[in-house]
Amino acid sequence: MPTALIGLDYIIDIMHPRGKIARAAEQASQRAIISKxxxxxxxxTQKQWLKILVKVGFSPDYIDQPKQSPMFAKVHELGALKLGSEGTDFHPDLNSDGCLxxxxxxxxxFYGTNLDAVLRANNIERVILGGVSTAWAVQSTARAAHDLDYQVCILEDLCAAADENEHRTSxxxxxxIAQIIHLDDLKSF
Structure with missing residues (x-):
């Protein structure tokens, strides 16, 4: 089945100890998210799947930042999620070679991006998601993918949240709406 592996927000500001809003950094480290x-x-790569890494970010002047959003309202004050800054770089240990x-x-x-167009241009039927945070980026993207009629799989051991309870609940x-899988399951796909 044509498949895309999609990693969500594996960036410094969100999941690295140096990150400016890295509530999930400790859980991501404990769960060894980047090595997985x-x-x-x-x-x-071996299965010739489409590999996509998605990251959240705003222009340096934050003109596109939703200031009324409870989640994003203060990122400009913190200097977080600014495109071109270290905070929106992928985690330094993540191998992003060959990834879109x-x-x-x-x-x-999916919101405000060309993700759906890229998936459809490549005849993708199944998306496999992992990312930080389980409760936000992964869950909202999984719901959107489901509603766009993709088969959705969540790589549970490639996800982390602020705490284990938030992760497990998500x-x-x-x-x-999705098949919950683990890294070991990928080999049989």
């Missing part, structure tokens, strides 16, 4: 993401990307990069202006990777909710 690299393994998944290698499997995707998509920049999103909101939580959902995974339980997504199990109604």
């Amino acid at each position: 993401a690299n393994e998944a990307l290698e499997i995707a 990069t998509i920049i999103k202006p909101r939580i959902n990777a 995974i339980e909710l997504m199990a109604r």
Whole structure:
């Protein structure tokens, strides 16, 4: 089945200890998200799947930042999520070679991006998602992918949230619209 592996917000500001809004950094480290993401990307390369890394970011003047959003209202004050800054760089240990990069202006990777067009241009039927945060980027993107009629799989061990309870609750909710899988499962896809 034509498949895309999509990694969400594996960027410094969100998941690295140096990040300006990295509430999930500790969980991401404990769960070894980046090393597992690299393994998944290698499997995707072997299987000739489309590899996409999506990151949230705003222009340096923050003109596109939704200041009324409870989630994004203060990022300009923190200097977070500014495109071209270290904060929107992918985690330094992430192997992004051969990956298409998509920049999103909101939580959902489909909103305001060409992600759906890229997937359809490549006849993709199944999307496999991992990312930080499970409760926000992964869940909102999974819901959108489901509503766009993609088969959705969530790589549970490539996701992290601010705490284990938030992560687990999100995974339980997504199990109604997606297949929950683990890194070891990818080899049999």
